[in-house]
Amino acid sequence: MDKLALNEAGFQNVLSVPDGAPAKPQDGPLPDPRSDAKFGYLRECEGLLALARRVILAADNDAPGFALTHELARRLGRDRCLVVQWPSDEGGSLAGRGAGGAEAPQPQPPQQQAAPWDVLGGGGGDGLFASNGNGASGGAGAAAAAAAAPPSPWFRKDANEVLLKDGPAALREYVAAAQPLPVPGLQRFASFWEELLDLYAAQAGGDGREAAASTGWGGVDGCYKVPPGELTLVTGVPNSGKSEWLDALAVNLAAQQGWRIALCSLENEPVGHLIKLLEKRVGKPFYDGAGGRVRMSWEEAVAGALWVDEMFHRIVPPPGEQLPTIDFVLERARILVLRFGIRGLIIDPYNELDHRRPSHVTETEFVSQMLARVKRFAQAFDVHVWLVAHPRQLQDWRGEAPNLYDVSGRILRRWIRASM
Incomplete structure (x- = not known):
């Protein structure tokens, strides 16, 4: 019929x-x-x-x-x-x-x-x-x-x-x-219309996917916001304040957006890092005599430390290892997503991760595969990932800001949005 x-x-x-x-x-x-x-x-x-x-x-x-x-x-x-x-x-x-x-x-x-x-x-x-x-x-x-x-x-x-x-x-x-019929390796833009409409609705303030989060600084928001599920590369010359800026951004996101953030901060010892976050939260120095300002009270220190403990989670190398691998960091971050709903992951610095690779894999292939895994994690769990990367040795540096061509590791100049 x-x-x-x-x-x-x-x-x-x-x-x-x-x-x-x-x-x-x-x-x-x-x-x-x-x-x-x-x-x-x-x-x-x-x-x-x-x-x-x-x-x-x-x-x-x-x-x-x-x-x-x-x-x-x-x-x-x-x-x-x-x-x-x-x-x-x-x-x-x-x-x-x-x-x-x-x-x-x-x-x-x-x-x-x-x-x-x-x-x-x-x-x-x-x-x-x-x-x-x-x-x-x-x-x-x-x-x-x-x-x-x-x-x-x-x-x-x-x-x-x-x-x-x-x-x-x-x-x-x-x-x-x-x-x-769908064919592997081929896509239509129509497949992403639902995601597109969600993003449009979010930007308009309606229901839909979450829009990019404010940094907490109006002057910065015009150039950079923090969209869930993406990567940001942070670079700068040594001692220029990369980690301090990221800590301040993380505190803003936690305080203003309610984001919980995982910290794989390989150059910060735990108590010192806690004090840095605590000072940014309270807005006062932890020690006496810091710039002539009045230090935080005991009550402010206790309340601030409890807040830092609730909003931030440290990822540290496994027992017996000096440096974690990217797979170890991402797996611990996945657990933190499930347990605490983290929205951000800071890897500071990327250069300090364990980069041992098989002899048959080139550096470019290794870093490319690593970035692909980080990107998949960010998209799968709607987590923003920051990678701090030291620039290569700058010859005849005259104080100008480094750019992506100065970052160590050639393949890092691809894939990632840059934040200078």
């Missing part, structure tokens, strides 16, 4: 799959065509199908239909297959949108220009149940859930149901809107 329905809508190059759809996708590699009895009809039509530049798969909107789409695409080639998505709810229904009851339709990827294409109309099978169309599902549990929650009135199982309930024009629209 699906083939006849598509014929009625004006599509003549239509093939109907005999014997219905498989219950579920097959595992493993494709079987030898001579023993692939279930799909033997493809071998018989091989010459005809080879003439089609593109093939539209219009299987049923249920688990067997999804399995059929998967198996046909494996055999026909995902690169030339497009898939018709029958509606499962009002938002995906052309009829529902026309009735005015649905929300405004989401933007759709641009459609390819019309061209001769073959449509395989597939018979589904028994066991109708609602599905979102993202993959195969089934079994007694799914059937029971379907019985308890009947499909939306806008649900359409196949081409024939669309024709009967919505008419031939709607059927043509669904076929025209068929989408290419």
Whole structure:
């Protein structure tokens, strides 16, 4: 009936799959065509199908239909297959949108220009149940859930149901809107529209992904803010205040944004680093006589130390090791995300990490792989990572600020946003 329905809508190059759809996708590699009895009809039509530049798969909107789409695409080639998505709810229904009851339709990827294409109309099978169309599902549990929650009135199982309930024009629209199957290594920008809209809503102050955080300094915010999930490279000549600036930034983020931050600060001893953070939190010196200012009170010191302990977590080398590896740091940071919800990770300095590498791996390859792992961690856990990198030996330095070309390690000049 699906083939006849598509014929009625004006599509003549239509093939109907005999014997219905498989219950579920097959595992493993494709079987030898001579023993692939279930799909033997493809071998018989091989010459005809080879003439089609593109093939539209219009299987049923249920688990067997999804399995059929998967198996046909494996055999026909995902690169030339497009898939018709029958509606499962009002938002995906052309009829529902026309009735005015649905929300405004989401933007759709641009459609390819019309061209001769073959449509395989597939018979589904028994066991109708609602599905979102993202993959195969089934079994007694799914059937029971379907019985308890009947499909939306806008649900359409196949081409024939669309024709009967919505008419031939709607059927043509669904076929025209068929989408290419994903191919590893290829992406459409439409895949990121949801993320883009979240970022736009966040910038506008609405619901959505968190916007870049203020540094706490109005003069700096015009040049640099702190977006979750990214990397910042901090560099500067020795004793220029890289670590002090980062500590002040971390205290601002903790105090004003509520960020908890992990510190892998390899050049700071623990008590001294605690005092630095404490002074920035309280706004007073810890010791008497520091610049002629009045030192913090005992109560301020205790309250500030408790706050520092709550908002900051140290990552130190493992027992028996002088320097941690990047994998060790990222694993400890992952634990801190799960335990305390850290939002930032400071590695100060990057140069002090254990950089031992296999003899067959070049420095460029090693650093590139390391940065890729850091970037994946930042994106996966929505954590901002700061890497402090010392510049290479500056010849004839006259006091100007170093730039990315001065950073030790050539590959560090890629991937990372710079903060000078």
